[in-house]
Amino acid sequence: MKYLGQALVALCAGFFDFVAADASTFSPARPPAIPLGVKSPYLSTWQYAGSDGGNGGYLAGQWPQFWAGQIAAWTGMIRVDGTTYTWMGAPGPQSVTQKSFEYTSTKSIFTMDVGGVVEMNITFLSPITPDDQKRQSLVFSYLDVAVQSLDGHSHDVQLYTDISAEWVAGDHSSVAQWDYGTTSDGISYHKVYRQTQLLFSETNDQADWGYWYYATQNTQNLTFQSGADTAVRGAFESNGVLADTNDTNYRPIDQQYPVFGFSSDLGYILNSVNTLYTIGLAQEQAMQFDGATGIVPLTSLWTSYFSSETDALSFFYNDYSTSSTTASALDQKIATDSIAAAGQDYLTITSLAARQAFGAVELVGNLTQQYLFLKEISSDGNIQTVDVIFPFHPILVYLKPELLKLLLDPLFENQESGQYPNKYSMHDLGAHWPNATGHPDGADEQQPLEECGNMLIMTLAYAQRTNDNAYLSQHYNILAQWTEYLIEEALIPADQISTDDFAGSLANQTDLALKGMIGIEAMAVIANLTGNTADAANYTNIAHSYIEQWQVLGIAHDATPPHTTLAYGMNDTHGLLYNLYGDAELSLNLVPQSVYDMQSAFYPTVNEIYGVPLDTRHNYTKNDWEMFTAAIASDTTKQMFVKDVAAWIDQTTTSKPETDWYDAITGGYGGGFTARPVVGGHFALLALPT
Numbered sequence: 001m002k003y004l005g006q007a008l009v010a011l012c013a014g015f016f017d018f019v020a021a022d023a024s025t026f027s028p029a030r031p032p033a034i035p036l037g038v039k040s041p042y043l044s045t046w047q048y049a050g051s052d053g054g055n056g057g058y059l060a061g062q063w064p065q066f067w068a069g070q071i072a073a074w075t076g077m078i079r080v081d082g083t084t085y086t087w088m089g090a091p092g093p094q095s096v097t098q099k100s101f102e103y104t105s106t107k108s109i110f111t112m113d114v115g116g117v118v119e120m121n122i123t124f125l126s127p128i129t130p131d132d133q134k135r136q137s138l139v140f141s142y143l144d145v146a147v148q149s150l151d152g153h154s155h156d157v158q159l160y161t162d163i164s165a166e167w168v169a170g171d172h173s174s175v176a177q178w179d180y181g182t183t184s185d186g187i188s189y190h191k192v193y194r195q196t197q198l199l200f201s202e203t204n205d206q207a208d209w210g211y212w213y214y215a216t217q218n219t220q221n222l223t224f225q226s227g228a229d230t231a232v233r234g235a236f237e238s239n240g241v242l243a244d245t246n247d248t249n250y251r252p253i254d255q256q257y258p259v260f261g262f263s264s265d266l267g268y269i270l271n272s273v274n275t276l277y278t279i280g281l282a283q284e285q286a287m288q289f290d291g292a293t294g295i296v297p298l299t300s301l302w303t304s305y306f307s308s309e310t311d312a313l314s315f316f317y318n319d320y321s322t323s324s325t326t327a328s329a330l331d332q333k334i335a336t337d338s339i340a341a342a343g344q345d346y347l348t349i350t351s352l353a354a355r356q357a358f359g360a361v362e363l364v365g366n367l368t369q370q371y372l373f374l375k376e377i378s379s380d381g382n383i384q385t386v387d388v389i390f391p392f393h394p395i396l397v398y399l400k401p402e403l404l405k406l407l408l409d410p411l412f413e414n415q416e417s418g419q420y421p422n423k424y425s426m427h428d429l430g431a432h433w434p435n436a437t438g439h440p441d442g443a444d445e446q447q448p449l450e451e452c453g454n455m456l457i458m459t460l461a462y463a464q465r466t467n468d469n470a471y472l473s474q475h476y477n478i479l480a481q482w483t484e485y486l487i488e489e490a491l492i493p494a495d496q497i498s499t500d501d502f503a504g505s506l507a508n509q510t511d512l513a514l515k516g517m518i519g520i521e522a523m524a525v526i527a528n529l530t531g532n533t534a535d536a537a538n539y540t541n542i543a544h545s546y547i548e549q550w551q552v553l554g555i556a557h558d559a560t561p562p563h564t565t566l567a568y569g570m571n572d573t574h575g576l577l578y579n580l581y582g583d584a585e586l587s588l589n590l591v592p593q594s595v596y597d598m599q600s601a602f603y604p605t606v607n608e609i610y611g612v613p614l615d616t617r618h619n620y621t622k623n624d625w626e627m628f629t630a631a632i633a634s635d636t637t638k639q640m641f642v643k644d645v646a647a648w649i650d651q652t653t654t655s656k657p658e659t660d661w662y663d664a665i666t667g668g669y670g671g672g673f674t675a676r677p678v679v680g681g682h683f684a685l686l687a688l689p690t
C-alpha cells in the first residue's frame, strides 16, 4: 500500500512536469512556504506554496503573506521595452516566467525569464549571524534584483517595487503614517508606521509599534511615490517612472491601500545590473521582562550599536557584500555538515529550517547584559516556553551554544529571584510576546516533569559545549530543587500532559518518564562538575535504579518486535521515544544500547509514507521529534526518517510556513501549527557530541 502510494506520487509529479512546459524547477525541494523576509517574530513574510492555499511556489501571481496569514503586499514589476510584467505579488500585469527556485539556509533565489529577452535573478537574503550579535540584532532583510539581457541585444528596462501599509499593523483598519527621506550617504527610504503607536501591543501577531523602512540606493534614475496602490502602480505601468510625490492623506491601511514605491530606470542594459532593496523594522523598545528587579522594559540590542534608526539602516544597506559572503559561508557549513551526517535529503530539511528557527528569536538588552527571547509562534504566542526552547535548541548547540545561555538566563533570573511560586520549573515566561512578565501566581500551563527535565538537560548541554562550569555552580540550588521534583515524580508519572499537549493527558507516559530520569542523571554530572561529588553519587544511583525499573515498566518485551510503549503496561501501544536523545546529547550512557537498538529495529515496522506517527493514538506526527529520533537511530533507520521528512517537505499540500505537526499518511496538517521555532530541532543530528 505504502509503496504504491509513493509510486503514484512520483508518477503524478512526473506527469505535471511533462504537461506544464513553463513549470519552474525547485531545488532542493518545493517547500510548503518560501521564506522571503524572515528575521524575527515581526519580520516574517513568506510566499505560500503548498496547494491548500499557495500557488505552487511562484513569486508572481499571489501576494506574500505574514506567517499568520495576513497579506503583506510586496510588489515587483519590470518594464522591458515598454511592456510591463509582474515578478512579485499580484498587482495586475502579466507574470514573468519563473524558470527556477532554489533555497539555501539564508537565501531564496528565483530566476525569471521576461518575454524571452531578459533574465532576472531575484535573491531574498535574511542573514543569520550566530557569531555576530550586532548583525543578528538588526531586524532587516535584503532583496537583490539582477537583470541582464538574454538574447544578446540591449533592452530598455525599468524596475519597480513597493510595499503596502499592510506590513505595519495587524488591524488593517488602523491609520498608517509615512514619510520619505534620504540618509547622508545616499540611501533613500520610505518610513511607514502605525500612526498611534501602541507599545508592546500586537494585533493578529503583528506589532502595533515601531517603524518600517523600505530602502534602496538613491541613484540619479530613482523615482519614488507614496499613494493609492492603483495610482502608484498605474504610474509605473504606463510611464515607467514615479512622480516623486508624497501622499499626505494618512489613512487606514485598507482605505485606498497606500503603497510605497520605488522605480529605477536602468536604461538600456545588456550585462547584469543589480538593484538592492532592504526591508526592516526598528523598535527601540523590544519587550517587558519580569527579571530580578521586577518588570522592566528592555531595549532592542541594535540600539546599543547605532545612534539612530537611519544609522542602522545605512549600515545594513551598505553591508550587503559582507553579509552575503558571511551568509554563503554559513550556507556552506550547514550544507557540508548536513550532507556528511545524512545526505542531501537531510540538507533539504536543515536548510529550510534555519531562517524559520532564527526568525522566532530576538536579541535584546545592552552591551553589558544581553538576552535572547523566543516567541512560541502560532501555537499560543507564549514567550520563552521551555518545552519549545527544548525542541528548538539543537540549532543553537550546533551553531552557537552561548546563545542557548542567553535563552536560559531570563528563566533562571525570574525563578531565582522568587517571582515564581512553584517548586518545579515554569512552562513559560509570559502568556504573550512581547510581555515576559512571568507568572507570579504560578498559574502557567502545567508541564512540571517535562520542563524540569528540559532545564536540566539544556543547562548541561550548554555547559558541556562551552566548559562553563561556573554557570552550573551559579544555578546549582534551583537545578537541585528541580531534580528533587524529578526524583519524586519521574518513576511513576502522574496523569499529566507532555509537551505534545494537543494529544491530551495520560498517566505513566513512557517517554516523559525517560526525560525525567535523564534529567536526574544530568544533575549527577552537574554535581560532579561543580565538586558536589556526594550528590553526584546519590543522583546517579537513583537515575540508574529508575532506568532499570523503567525497562520493565515501559517496554513491551513480548511484542514482535519489542518496543517501548506509549504508557506503562499498554503493550499494544507505541510512540516516538524522542526523549532518549538527551542521553546521547549529554553522553550520559544512562540508557543501555539495547534500548537504542530495539527502537531502531522497531520504527521501520510502523513507518508510514511521511514518517512514523507520534504515537498510536493518531496518524499524525511531529517532524521535530522525528529528527530527534533519527539522530540516535541506526544508519538505516536514520535514513528512513530523513527520506520521509524530506519527501514531505517537497510534497505536502500544506502551504503555511513549515508546520511541525502533520499527518504521516496524507501529509496534510495535524493541527494549525505554523512557522514554529521547533524546526531548530531538525539540527538534532548536528548537535550530538563528535
Ligand SMILES: *[C@@H]1O[C@H](CO)[C@@H](O)[C@H](O)[C@H]1NC(C)=O
Residues within 6 Å of the ligand: 119, 120, 121, 146, 147, 148, 272, 273
Ligand atoms: C543569474 O545567476 C546565474 C548563476 O549564477 C548567472 O549565470 C546569471 O548570469 C545570472 N543572471 C543575472 C540576471 O544576473
Ligand SMILES: *[C@@H]1O[C@H](CO)[C@@H](O)[C@H](O)[C@H]1NC(C)=O
Residues within 6 Å of the ligand: 179, 180, 181, 245, 246, 248
Ligand atoms: C512628506 O510629507 C510630510 C508631511 O507633510 C513632510 O513632513 C515630508 O517632508 C514630506 N516628504 C517629502 C519628501 O515631500
Ligand SMILES: *[C@@H]1O[C@H](CO)[C@@H](O)[C@H](O)[C@H]1NC(C)=O
Residues within 6 Å of the ligand: 199, 200, 201, 202, 432, 433, 434, 435
Ligand atoms: C503587553 O502588556 C501591555 C501592558 O503593559 C499591554 O498594553 C499589551 O497589550 C500587552 N501585549 C500583548 C501582546 O499582550
Ligand SMILES: *[C@@H]1O[C@H](CO)[C@@H](O)[C@H](O)[C@H]1NC(C)=O
Residues within 6 Å of the ligand: 219, 220, 221, 265, 266, 267, 268
Ligand atoms: C540612467 O538612465 C539612463 C537612460 O535612461 C542611462 O543611460 C544611465 O546609465 C542610467 N544611470 C544609472 C546610474 O543607472
Ligand SMILES: *[C@@H]1O[C@H](CO)[C@@H](O)[C@H](O)[C@H]1NC(C)=O
Residues within 6 Å of the ligand: 296, 298, 365, 366, 367, 368, 369
Ligand atoms: C543594561 O541592561 C541591564 C539589564 O536590563 C540594566 O540593569 C542596566 O542598567 C543596563 N545598562 C545600561 C548601561 O543601560
Ligand SMILES: *[C@@H]1O[C@H](CO)[C@@H](O)[C@H](O)[C@H]1NC(C)=O
Residues within 6 Å of the ligand: 492, 507, 508, 553, 568, 569
Ligand atoms: C502507573 O504505573 C504504575 C506501575 O505500573 C501502576 O502501579 C499505576 O497503577 C499506574 N497508574 C495508572 C494511573 O495507570
Ligand SMILES: *[C@@H]1O[C@H](CO)[C@@H](O)[C@H](O)[C@H]1NC(C)=O
Residues within 6 Å of the ligand: 521, 524, 525, 528, 536, 540
Ligand atoms: C563522578 O565522578 C566520579 C569520579 O570521577 C566518577 O566515578 C563518576 O562516574 C562520576 N559520575 C557521573 C554521574 O558522571
Ligand SMILES: *[C@@H]1O[C@H](CO)[C@@H](O)[C@H](O)[C@H]1NC(C)=O
Residues within 6 Å of the ligand: 484, 487, 534, 538, 539
Ligand atoms: C539522596 O537523595 C534523596 C532525594 O533527594 C534523599 O532523600 C537522600 O537523603 C539522599 N541520600 C544521600 C545519601 O544523600
Ligand SMILES: *[C@@H]1O[C@H](CO)[C@@H](O)[C@H](O)[C@H]1NC(C)=O
Residues within 6 Å of the ligand: 555, 556, 557, 558, 559, 569, 570, 571
Ligand atoms: C506487558 O508485557 C509485559 C512483558 O513485556 C508483561 O509482563 C505485562 O504483563 C504485559 N502487560 C499487560 C497489561 O499485558
Ligand SMILES: *[C@@H]1O[C@H](CO)[C@@H](O)[C@H](O)[C@H]1NC(C)=O
Residues within 6 Å of the ligand: 616, 617, 618, 619, 665
Ligand atoms: C489512520 O488512518 C487510517 C486510514 O485513513 C484510518 O483507518 C485509521 O483509523 C487512522 N488511525 C488513527 C489512529 O486515527
